[in-house]
Amino acid sequence: MEVLKLLLFPTLFLATVTAEYVRPLPRKTLPILRDSFSRTHSSYPSQVHVSLAGDKHMRVTWITDDNHSPSFVEYGKASGRYDSIAEGESTSYSYLLYSSGTIHHAVIGPLEDNTEYFYRCAGKGSEFQLKTPPSEFPITFAVAGDLGQTGWTESTLAHIDQCKYDVYLLPGDLSYADYMQHLWDNFGTLVEPLASTRPWMVTEGNHEKESLLFLMDGFVSYNSRWKMPFKESGSTSNLYYSFEVAGVHVIMLGSHTDYDEYSEQYRWLKADLSKVDRTRTPWLLVLFHVPWYNSNKAHQGAGDDMKGAMEPLLYAAGVDLVIAGHVHAYERSKRVYNGGLDPCGAVHITIGDGGNREGLAHRYINPQPKWSEFREASFGHGELKIVNSTHAFWSWNRNDDDESVKADDIWITSLVSSGCVDQKRHELRSVLMTS
Template identity: 25%
Template sequence: MKIAAAVIVGSALASSAQSKPTADERYPYNGPDVPIGDWVDKTVEGSGKGFPRLVEPPAVKPAKANPSNNINVISLSYAGNGVNIHYQTPFGLGASPSVAWGTSAGSLTSIATGSSRSYDRTPPCSRVAVTQCSQFYHDVQIRNLSPDTTYYYKIPAANGTTASEVLSFKTAREAGSKRAFTVAVLNDMGYTNAGGTFRELNRALDEGVAFAWHGGDISYADDWFSGILPCASDWPVCYNGTGSELPGGVTPDYETPLPAGEVPNQGGPRGGDMSVLYESNWDLWQQWINGISMKVPYMVLPGNHEAACAEFDGPGQLLASYLNRNEPNSTSPKSNKLTYYSCPPSQRNYTAYQHRFRMPGRESGGVTNFWYSFDYGLAHFISFNGETDYPYSPEWPFARDVRGGESTPKENETFITDSGPFGAVDGSIYTKESYEQYRWLEKDLASVDREKTPWVIAMSHRPMYSSQVSAYQKNMRDAFEGLFLKYGVDAYLSGHIHWYERTFPLGNNGTIDKAAIINNNTYRTNPGKSITHIINGMAGNIESHSTLSKGQSPLNITCVLDQSHYGFSKLTIHNETVLTWSFVKGSDGSSGDDFTLVKKGSGSGSRNSTMTSQSGIAATDKTTGTSISTAAAGGITTVTEVVNSYTTYCPGSTTFTQGPRTYVVSEATTLTITDCPCTLTHTKSLPSAGISSAVISGNRTAAPSGNAPDKTEGGSSLAHLTSGGQQPAPAGPTSSPVGAAGTTASVLVAQGGRVGADASLVGFVALAAAAAALM
């Protein structure tokens, strides 16, 4: 299709504040107006022998067979002390969007109104089935709600839509609430290879996750040529839809299989040109995820796949020939390259991403969906933009494209993913302090009340460290690592690399903080010294897994690396001192990695500190007058102590003797003793860290031994990361970081009454308290 050139005043990609979704149109779009099938096979004439089109059920089932409008997507998000209800329709509502709500499903007496937005979608929904297309995006905020409370809501009918059923949501817990909660964390999720992740996400929803946090690369709409592949004998790992059927009255072409030569994607009446596929990929994915996003807040942040209609070209400039010259199945010289103007205007500059979600940027002083923060219970969550708005970002503004004395670049000087900035840039684009995002991030971190929210978790799309080394990682570190260390960020989460990877605690420039390693599955926080990094990019998409090159080994910063399994992760905040993380495999729901992060207690920070937990006050009683004796022989440590509680978790095999009773506790087992106070004698053999460093599925590398080269106190230098080199993990088993440090872990004893409904958490809570006692 051909779009006439339009001149806009000021560029969306100039170095000034531009959070409004806009695209520069100084040069015309001259791309295709033919079905992709004609590229694949020009003899196709609608023979009807190909794959069926993929459809997904809309959020609201139409009340009649031939709807003229419909609510296709519903998505929740946090908005200050309330929620935002986002919904999407193919056509306008004829009035301001509204939501009826209340604290009872039978009494929705309050009405909230909001606003609508739209963009010049290519093609418009008038050419697509009503229940499979979104072009109008509505946002209604319900404010000043009570925390941790269930509310009910209903979206009324308007301009031909069918009213929704009565739905519900639960508000965020207020900052400082001490009850445990779990978050579903995912990155890099399309359709293909993501079926298992989708199934396990829904199971987690049934188990009560508070919200989902998706760290970019949402739907893979820009992979439109590969797109969404339905199941076939030659592609068994695929996306086959959820069995939805279109309502009656739509064009018969939607009920007819694709012509035999066409690429098997969802598209328009004839399979669709590129523009149909890009927007329809978004539509299909959002409707697929409705069952999650309309029940719990679905918090998102930007990735590289949201920037534009495509990223890279193939051999012979095949894609540039198609998009720039409307020449399918053709090659061209290198001078015909993909530029910012190769995509239709509606598929540039994160336009779809900016319309299809509504995050609390305004409520937290950030910028729309690009950077924001919010509190939930004992944690402060930060979403920020790793794609634009910092020096040498992987997607950049026109200001980096200009040559000589130009004010704006020429068409052939631009890149297809040019984007932003979305905040103000006051100064040089090569100075991090010039960027509004950086200044916001420092202000946000400085304002965190660590008494209320002791845990601070940050996420953007791209990692700062990985065994798959890339230049952008150093740029990320240069921009943000110093702030995170300065303000004691506990964990940094990312994706982008399509595998699961957990590092050891890392300080500035990749220095391994051995002092923060209790064992391979338990770290302690060390504010100002180190951060735990987790790459969580394995949700599943058409691009499959990332893998190490043949002969390449993980770097010594990597503790766990899984290149084989898809899935997502659960982050659980248990209390002020215990955070656990579990990688949930999409294949069967089993665990691919379990990890615990612990903090010092809220008291003096000594071994006598007590920690509030789900099961009461967890501590080892070492008050004055308590009899404690310790003896060690043959690698076995025997401890006798008076305890005032009954629950303990052991990181290794341990034998407990209490009077005539003997308890043998194996690894990762919880022991409960009820008749306390008592005298407890336990023998303990510290666990071995003999874990293979071979590159296998779910690979775990051994913790760094005491012989690792030191550059700073308690750490190993990783200067090679700044020069692009790599260092393999230690070959073979090494001693446990705990043993290497010469520390004997005392078991936790938890005071108080019997564990209640959250007994499943007590093992992690107890382990954390034991670890904290060593600090």
């Protein structure tokens, strides 16, 4: 028996070691992509993506190299048969020696819920196909921040493409162009296969702020290319807005614009929260770039000022889930408020691990804070399936080489169903009425 143990021990030890997850190496930045149509035909649409634009409407965005190309979208429910047309608008911008193509935006609708539509931009080029979100539960969101343009970005996008999601949420740091404007075009081409089929709802990160002292508006590239429904939600800035879909109210905040109690964003947030009807939208989600709860040594404390200003508003409103990026790792909290565990606080998720070129943030603070439930420095994406008015299932899937492996999951109960929202009604009214 002792001999048998000695013979088996190396095998058992080897199995134990090899079963542990070994983090893969970084991957290189992707080469410049070329769209064969737009390269040979300046009026052909490229970099096509869609986003929600108010109740039962979607915005289609595309770019052409021809500044005389018209801004309209033909669409219908059968391939090649377009029974509707929507006129749009166009813009462009210059950045030092770079001049963008013509950036077109057209809002189509009203559209039927949970329905496939075929569309073509400006009457030329490829036909695209999109699916509108459902009007009721269940609904699934794909989530990943800090995408960039590396081999890991490709892997993340491939995994997102495999999941049956309705809307993609991106909490900042899209292209990592970082002043090199042609990389915005490259990013648009990279994400078109996914972004042209499902609405992409994004907010800005620090890598979108390409400001030049006294010369350039820091967000001219981002605002020109990724127009979100800020006007539809009563906001005066494309850097923060909200939207509703299938029983969920989603607020996209700006970590890189003013957010103190005297700011326009703060005033808008109070007004937006006051309009939320939890009987119609029992789930309340908030996204922004810089996390408020972060036990990684990277960017430690970077979100404290925004947290100090806005966390009381979100807590009083009964926000269920807060999602951020910026830190290139994954972390999920327990329900937390004001630095401590609170059954009526939000679950905070950091998911800045989409595939950026800066690599992963490996170092964590130890011991792990009581509010921190799970953390890992790996590339990956999240999936949030809101099943009904009371329960949602969250999972985080790491990029284990080129396989998507579920590494963390949890059922989340809505604060409405737990009674927290009813308890906070007087508190919310008091907070919203203060100047």
